[in-house]
Amino acid sequence: MSSGLELRAVSRSFGSTGVLHDVSLTVPPSRCVALLGASGSGKSSLLRIIAGLDTPSGGEVLADGADLAAVPVEERGMALVFQKALLFPHLNVVDNVAFAARMAGRRRSVARQQAMEFLDLVQLADYARRPVGTLSGGQEQRVALARALARQPRILLLDEPFASLDVQLRQDMYALIDHIRAQLAPTVVVVTHDRQEASILADSIAVLDEGRILQHGTVHQIHYEPATQQVNNLLGGLNAIPGVVRDGRHHSALGVLAVQEDAVDGPAVLTVRQEALRLVPSGETGGPTIKGSVAGLTSLGARTLVRILVGADDPAGSTGSATLAVDVPGRPQLLPGQVVEVGLHEHRAWAVPQR
Numbered sequence: 001m002s003s004g005l006e007l008r009a010v011s012r013s014f015g016s017t018g019v020l021h022d023v024s025l026t027v028p029p030s031r032c033v034a035l036l037g038a039s040g041s042g043k044s045s046l047l048r049i050i051a052g053l054d055t056p057s058g059g060e061v062l063a064d065g066a067d068l069a070a071v072p073v074e075e076r077g078m079a080l081v082f083q084k085a086l087l088f089p090h091l092n093v094v095d096n097v098a099f100a101a102r103m104a105g106r107r108r109s110v111a112r113q114q115a116m117e118f119l120d121l122v123q124l125a126d127y128a129r130r131p132v133g134t135l136s137g138g139q140e141q142r143v144a145l146a147r148a149l150a151r152q153p154r155i156l157l158l159d160e161p162f163a164s165l166d167v168q169l170r171q172d173m174y175a176l177i178d179h180i181r182a183q184l185a186p187t188v189v190v191v192t193h194d195r196q197e198a199s200i201l202a203d204s205i206a207v208l209d210e211g212r213i214l215q216h217g218t219v220h221q222i223h224y225e226p227a228t229q230q231v232n233n234l235l236g237g238l239n240a241i242p243g244v245v246r247d248g249r250h251h252s253a254l255g256v257l258a259v260q261e262d263a264v265d266g267p268a269v270l271t272v273r274q275e276a277l278r279l280v281p282s283g284e285t286g287g288p289t290i291k292g293s294v295a296g297l298t299s300l301g302a303r304t305l306v307r308i309l310v311g312a313d314d315p316a317g318s319t320g321s322a323t324l325a326v327d328v329p330g331r332p333q334l335l336p337g338q339v340v341e342v343g344l345h346e347h348r349a350w351a352v353p354q355r
């Protein structure tokens with residue numbers, strides 16, 4: 001069972017300081033939304049309000065259309081997992097997971113039997129009798145997840161639950177969350193400051209900054225159709241070229257490029273993901289290209305970020321110059337100053353009004 005979640009104009013102030021401002025968000029049942037934002041943007045404050053651990057200064061939290069204002073934490077049908085597992089140190093693994101059922105009055109044997117199903121789900125059934133002090137960080141988080149799931153929440157709230165795990169363990173946990181979603185289909189809200197994690201886990205991402213949602217959209221929209229320049233920055237988009245939009249075309253140091261049809265005329269920044277650009281081998285014919293010179297190379301490991309200066313030798317000097325970042329596979333054999341051509345999938349260019 002899962003519930004739809006809705007936030008309506010939620011705000012929260014501490015004294016005279018507002019930390020959440022008119023936050024509205026809808027998450028359909030069984031969907032996963034990521035709250036993505038820098039440290040201090042209000043992600044945890046929002047999650048605490050959803051869970052009922054804090055009261056909003058204004059606005060409403062609803063589950064399946066019902067206002068939760070008067071519903072206490074334990075009756076909201078939600079479970080929360082934090083960055084720290086916060087297991088009960090005096091209980092072994094299975095009794096940690098069985099805890100809620102025991103509190104609800106179930107017999108020990110029944111509670112343990114049910115707990116075993118959830119330990120099985122997180123692939124820790126063999127660890128049932130272990131003291132929790134003997135677990136690794138990744139195993140602790142699995143137990144914390146099993147304990148949360150044993151409450152059979154309709155909405156699962158995850159507050160940076162994998163932030164302290166190493167890269168490999170995090171990948172394992174992402175697979176586990178996929179598995180849990182496929183098996184139990186809870187609605188999930190995951191707080192993270194890691195855009196890759198948000199993209200892997202969530203169906204949609206709500207980008208939070210200074211207590212406001214800048215944009216809520218699919219993973220694709222947030223990356224390729226940012227609502228503001230700040231969303232582009234927060235999602236790691238490196239290209240933001242100033243210019244002006246006239247009749248669906250953006251004019252800048254890059255030349256004239258088609259952007260979305262409904263782009264508003266006026267000053268606008270052209271965003272185009274570095275991953276949506278490519279270096280065109282000399283002699284290749286086909287779509288439009290942008291000519292520039294190599295300004296620098298940065299290794300990304302298996303890929304390389306090539307920075308290309310465009311428009312610096314424009315004889316008219318009317319449009320100025322711009323640097324374009326292009327993310328390419330491997331390590332291209334390029335020298336600083338070398339002239340290259342960049343292929344741009346025009347439908348990937350997106351204009352954002354300049355403020």
Ligand SMILES: Nc1ncnc2c1ncn2[C@@H]1O[C@H](COP(=O)(O)OP(=O)(O)OP(=O)(O)O)[C@@H](O)[C@H]1O
Nearest residue numbers: 014019037038039040041042043044045046191193
């Ligand atoms: N109880 C409180 N009293 C006063 N200010 C608070 C309180 N709780 C949170 N804040 C402030 O609200 C803002 C948002 O904090 P919050 O913890 O929600 O951010 P966050 O995005 O989760 O950050 P992080 O990723 O670092 O956990 C911060 O400026 C924080 O100092």
